[in-house]
Amino acid sequence: SQQGEEDPQALSIQEGENATMNCSYKTSINNLQWYRQNSGRGLVHLILIRSNEREKHSGRLRVTLDTSKKSSSLLITASRAADTASYFCAPGGGATNKLIFGTGTLLAVQP
Amino acid sequence: DGGITQSPKYLFRKEGQNVTLSCEQNLNHDAMYWYRQDPGQGLRLIYYSQIVNDFQKGDIAEGYSVSREKKESFPLTVTSAQKNPTAFYLCASSPYGQGGEDTQYFGPGTRLTVL
Numbered sequence: 001s002q003q004g005e006e007d008p009q010a011l012s013i014q015e016g017e018n019a020t021m022n023c024s025y026k027t028s029i030n031n032l033q034w035y036r037q038n039s040g041r042g043l044v045h046l047i048l049i050r051s052n053e054r055e056k057h058s059g060r061l062r063v064t065l066d067t068s069k070k071s072s073s074l075l076i077t078a079s080r081a082a083d084t085a086s087y088f089c090a091p092g093g094g095a096t097n098k099l100i101f102g103t104g105t106l107l108a109v110q111p
Numbered sequence: 112d113g114g115i116t117q118s119p120k121y122l123f124r125k126e127g128q129n130v131t132l133s134c135e136q137n138l139n140h141d142a143m144y145w146y147r148q149d150p151g152q153g154l155r156l157i158y159y160s161q162i163v164n165d166f167q168k169g170d171i172a173e174g175y176s177v178s179r180e181k182k183e184s185f186p187l188t189v190t191s192a193q194k195n196p197t198a199f200y201l202c203a204s205s206p207y208g209q210g211g212e213d214t215q216y217f218g219p220g221t222r223l224t225v226l
Contacts (some may be wrong), residue, residue: 003153031213042115042201042217043154088153092213098169099215101146101154 003100004032004072004089012108019076021105023089030092032065034074037086037104046074047089081111114138117202122223124189124196132187132221134202142207143185144215147171148199157200160185161207182211189223197225 004023013019023032031050035043049065049072051055056063062075076083086106092098115136124130136143142161146154156169160179174193179185185204189196199222203215 033214035215040199040220040222042219043203043215045214045216048214098156098159099213100156103151103153 004091004102006089006102006105007086008105009103010106010108012110013079015079015081015109015111017079019079019083019107019109020073021087021107023072023074023091025070025072025089025091025100027070029067032072033090033092033099034061034063034072035088035090035101036090039085043088045102076107079107080107081109083107084109115202115204117200117221119221120219123226124223125226127171127191129188129190130223131225132189132200132202134185134187134218136183136185136216136218137203138204138216139182140204140216141182141208142205143179144202144203144205145169145175145177145185145187146201147203147218154201157187157215163220168188196223198223 004014004025007022033048034046038044047058047063049063060077065072088101088104094101118133144159145157148154155171157175158177160166163182166177166179176188201220202218206213
């Protein structure tokens with residue numbers, strides 16, 4: 001298992017704007033997941049994209065995966081104040097199912 | 112109501128005392144995990160268990176102990192040997208072996224403060 005590195009560390013936008021955050025990793029993966037954490041709460045799984053997929057949608061979320069560049073992006077469209085949270089990527093799929101989380105991107109959506 | 116529960120939500124202890132954090136799941140998941148999160152930081156894996164009566168150390172196991180006597184329970188003991196135990200502790204579970212997906216489901220966390 002390996003750690004994903006999220007970028008930027010922090011992002012502040014206005015409600016209604018789109019938010020894009022990126023994740024890079026170092027070695028081959030089977031899948032990559034994105035999680036959200038509201039302040040003081042547990043993480044919530046958002047989406048899983050497999051290594052043979054290039055793009056995946058879930059509601060206002062769009063995730064891309066470029067295995068040649070070892071990177072993924074999470075796009076949140078038409079953001080809302082409720083989207084304010086930290087977002088973590090987790091490259092995974094190893095035999096032990098260990099996920100290693102980075103420090104995340106802190107998204108602040110201003111009303 | 113299915114999910115993962117952690118108790119208590121807030122816990123205070125004096126230096127030199129051991130304390131046990133509870134984690135219970137009714138999702139019938141095989142695997143369970145304990146993470147530690149410090150302010151502004153990511154999650155660091157303490158211990159994980161892929162099956163009952165078996166568990167492995169994570170990246171920061173020193174000063175912690177676990178048991179997995181039942182599938183639904185994975186308590187974490189923070190011992191007096193843990194040098195800096197004040198942190199937010201998160202428990203998670205995943206199906207592992209039930210379809211091959213790796214998604215983890217998290218509890219609400221326990222915030223431990225050592226006085």
